[in-house]
Amino acid sequence: xxxxxxxxxxxxxxxxxxxxxxxxxxxxxxxxxxxxxxxxxxxxxxxxxxxxxxxxxxxxxxxxxxxxxxxxxxxxxxxxxxxxxxxxxxxxxxxxxxxxxxxxxxxxxxxxxxxxxxxxxxxxxxxxxxxxxxxxxxxxxxxxxxxxxxxxxxxxxxxxxxxxxxxxxxxxxxxxxxxxxxxxxxxxxxxxxxxxxxxxxxxxxxxxxxxxxxxxxxxxxxxxxxxxxxxxxxxxxxxxxxxxxxxxxxxxxxxxxxxxxxxxxxxxxxxxxxxxxxxxxxxxxxxxxxxxxxxxxxxxxxxxxxxxxxxxxxxxxxxxxxxxxxxxxxxxxxxxxxxxxxxxxxxxxxxxxxxxxxxxxxxxxxx
Numbered sequence: 001x002x003x004x005x006x007x008x009x010x011x012x013x014x015x016x017x018x019x020x021x022x023x024x025x026x027x028x029x030x031x032x033x034x035x036x037x038x039x040x041x042x043x044x045x046x047x048x049x050x051x052x053x054x055x056x057x058x059x060x061x062x063x064x065x066x067x068x069x070x071x072x073x074x075x076x077x078x079x080x081x082x083x084x085x086x087x088x089x090x091x092x093x094x095x096x097x098x099x100x101x102x103x104x105x106x107x108x109x110x111x112x113x114x115x116x117x118x119x120x121x122x123x124x125x126x127x128x129x130x131x132x133x134x135x136x137x138x139x140x141x142x143x144x145x146x147x148x149x150x151x152x153x154x155x156x157x158x159x160x161x162x163x164x165x166x167x168x169x170x171x172x173x174x175x176x177x178x179x180x181x182x183x184x185x186x187x188x189x190x191x192x193x194x195x196x197x198x199x200x201x202x203x204x205x206x207x208x209x210x211x212x213x214x215x216x217x218x219x220x221x222x223x224x225x226x227x228x229x230x231x232x233x234x235x236x237x238x239x240x241x242x243x244x245x246x247x248x249x250x251x252x253x254x255x256x257x258x259x260x261x262x263x264x265x266x267x268x269x270x271x272x273x274x275x276x277x278x279x280x281x282x283x284x285x286x287x288x289x290x291x292x293x294x295x296x297x298x299x300x301x302x303x304x305x306x307x308x309x310x311x312x313x314x315x316x317x318x319x320x321x322x323x324x325x326x327x328x329x330x331x332x333x334x335x336x337x338x339x340x341x342x343x344x345x346x347x348x349x350x351x352x353x354x355x356x357x358x359x360x361x362x363x364x365x366x367x
Contacts, residue, residue: 100365106163109317118366120148121192125203126359129165129184129349133210138184141204159361160317162188163352168209168327172343180223180330181209183258185349189322205229206327212252215337223331225348226258233262239280241270253295253331254283256309264292294329294345304332304342310350326350
């Protein structure tokens with residue numbers, strides 16, 4: 001193991017010493033600790049010198065020790081992380097973490113070489129895909145992973161930047177009638193790995209598909225595929241049958257459950273004039289490999305198929321599998337008012353777009 005984590009608490013030797021810090025002028029005692037010529041404060045390590053190299057400088061002294069050590073100060077440089085000092089109405093930096101590496105490719109495992117030094121890494125997975133038919137929006141990941149560590153010799157690390165999940169397919173439409181839309185796939189996780197230190201940021205959830213609409217253009221809240229989600233997966237909305245004695249009807253299959261474990265919407269039956277029976281099949285539950293498919297819709301002389309559930313797609317980086325979970329398929333629709341309308345359900349999203357404006361893997365090096 002060539003790296004070690006830096007504790008968020010202060011580092012102490014086997015004995016504690018009180019340090020005196022100043023912007024070489026008035027002195028203030030602060031209980032920090034020293035380690036040779038590196039002052040460790042939280043996640044940061046500041047190099048010290050026995051000679052003064054900048055003006056002003058941050059002075060460090062030990063109680064009972066006449067030697068004064070100096071930490072260089074520079075005009076504030078906007079470091080992402082670091083220690084800033086305000087002195088005489090000006091802001092200086094005593095060092096910080098500059099961006100050392102940012103992954104620009106997507107869904108590819110890369111090796112990055114880190115020279116000896118102090119680092120911080122930030123990791124965020126891809127956004128979930130939208131549901132089909134302008135319905136539920138995919139969710140941007142908020143699973144930020146952050147770690148700071150020291151590399152004691154040149155070390156290779158692995159990085160993987162996840163892309164966004166694919167959208168669910170749009171429903172079929174005819175006139176005002178619309179079948180169920182497919183759910184979006186979840187975003188691909190991002191990863192940073194160094195030895196036994198593995199940071200994985202999960203991708204955001206996929207959006208749910210659009211609902212079925214009847215011959216009057218009414219949203220019937222049926223047949224929508226659930227979005228893929230590493231935390232469970234969205235449930236498909238239920239199937240339904242509306243049938244009247246004038247032989248108009250609306251049949252909508254249940255939506256499929258989004259992976260990883262969403263449930264399909266329930267089935268339904270109904271009877272109209274002449275005791276004709278109409279059936280909406282249930283959507284399928286998600287399985288270990290894919291989201292559930294949408295339910296079929298049946299009338300006496302026709303049957304339409306629910307959309308297929310999106311597959312789970314796995315990407316590998318080292319020993320770690322990074323999975324985008326598929327969206328559920330939309331339910332099929334059979335309807336009649338003045339004429340028959342029969343529509344297949346839409347497929348759920350599967351896999352990744354191969355790009356993202358929200359995911360990242362960023363490595364900062366202390367300068």
